[in-house]
Amino acid sequence: MADTTTPLRVPAQKLEAFIARAMGAVGVPPGDARIIGELMTRADVQGSEGHGIFRLPQYIRRIKGGAVNVKPDIRVVREAAGMALVDGDNGMGHLVMRFATERAIEKAKDAGVAWVGVRWSNHAGPASLYATVPLAHDMIGLYLAVGNANHLPPWGGLDMLLSTNPIAVAVPAGEEPPIILDMATTVAAYGKVKTKAQRGEMMPEGWMMDRQGRPLTDPKRANEGFLLPIGGYKGYGLALIFGLLAGTLNGAAMGRDVVDFNADDATPTNTGHVIVAINIEAFQPVAEFKKSMDALIRDLRNSQRLPGVERIRLPGEGSHAARADRTRNGIPLPAPLLSALNQLAAELKIAPLS
């Protein structure tokens, strides 16, 4: 019953299978294709629409263009008790980050805290996709990454040397759902600008600035300006620091070396990430920690509110709601996306999505 206002809803399993078919068609081995399908679909299930199946045509284009290695030898190249450095061999970011996250969790069982850096990876979807994996092991997950396109200059500057370098942190609670922060260091992520452009809407002031320092509100003119960091020079500082930790420290791209993966289908990005697994048990009994979390979450939620505010939200509530809805009702696919996926199916000579 798809029309422009009510997008078709598709069950997660169908998305997973379709992504795996597409990946298989361009040479990704079946087991890896299945993992990529699962992780990309998980992004859609948690409501990170800009980072799920929406990216599939671009991923396929870059694989076909030779920018991504479909049979990578993902491996640990340096290791100590509290850290590891993973070389992704230019594989799909989802495979590389899955490997790195498992490694971090394994190491944190003994080490208490394990920091795993990653180089020669690729775009891996939303930051929280990996930060949330340690939750099942009663661990906190912390993820940083260098974004795959520079839309941010240093504060006061014009050269776009920085990306929207995101952070995600997931912290388990007891009866309450986990706290999951997942944010870019810019006021708006670039994907939101693209969405505004597609919809023909204007952006609020504060998202972007033009090269004369004036507010830029027409998303169709986005390439005439740049994103603004949160808190001015503070967000610039955070974007820089997260980039140093996820990029420079790991020998991954940062600054002028960052490849714009939207505009380039042939050049490896050498994407850098960090995943830290923090084993709560190393600090205190897990049950005690979760009790403290529940109490704090309830205090925050039950705070008195500003006039006009209906309820206090905790970081992660949006994704919990999306997950509940989409697990039951399927994932909404807007008509333009569905048509792009059907076109992709035709090109790859695979069965369409539905």
Place this chain on the structure above:
Amino acid sequence: MADTTTPLRVPAQKLEAFIARAMGAVGVPPGDARIIGELMTRADVQGSEGHGIFRLPQYIRRIKGGAVNVKPDIRVVREAAGMALVDGDNGMGHLVMRFATERAIEKAKDAGVAWVGVRWSNHAGPASLYATVPLAHDMIGLYLAVGNANHLPPWGGLDMLLSTNPIAVAVPAGEEPPIILDMATTVAAYGKVKTKAQRGEMMPEGWMMDRQGRPLTDPKRANEGFLLPIGGYKGYGLALIFGLLAGTLNGAAMGRDVVDFNADDATPTNTGHVIVAINIEAFQPVAEFKKSMDALIRDLRNSQRLPGVERIRLPGEGSHAARADRTRNGIPLPAPLLSALNQLAAELKIAPLS
């Protein structure tokens, strides 16, 4: 030559000695008093005026009030290869954090990355005071803390359950000075509000909001409102997450348990911190890393600039400039501060500052 416009300049050694005398007078053992004097003075030397000798009268008042333990048994209470948990036994925060930072550096030599959590500490000065210590070992330092007074409600709320929970990260370079980010998760730190009030100046819109959600610009009315987080709900998320990692995880105060150390001279704060030491050598040759840092720093500094911007700044430049000036010319002490310190000297029956 002190008058109200040109503050007296006092050499660092005199500050160190005076702080040590004051600490000694309230029962802090000589070796510890000297360390506190050094660390507090280092805050002034790097330009963190609100966190150096300015705090001495308050620290002494809290020691006299019984809120702080002058002979703490600071110790590691939990440990694994990649982490430790330090119990500060309610000692002066500077002593506790010095212990924790040394521990993190020692552990990171073997473990590559070491995460040290701290509980039962106290206010320890500016965040960068500890994040910068690993630099001398070719390590990156990362520090988080729970602030010692709640001035921030959850986003949309009125109950002040969060502090300005800061982050500091210090990253070494080669020929260039290190990058040092040191920031509160609010648009302005509360100290800046107090400074505005002292000077009889108004605050810009965006620093604070009143309980009706209107901009609050009169710093004398600060207690009728609250600070605003950077990037709205994003800064709220960061303040919450840093508080969970530095407070809740370590069994330290967070949320409603935070004691306002400005208003209370008798209650221990159970302040929580985190210091992470990241050994660059574990990831790549140090010389190579520093070369990459220099290149990136120069790219950022040489960026084209917005109209009217004279130069691009890197995080830490302000503190480097203050250090150069104050090492040579001494630390400027405004007349009201000098008079407060003289009064303290009289109360404690110790030799005055100069």
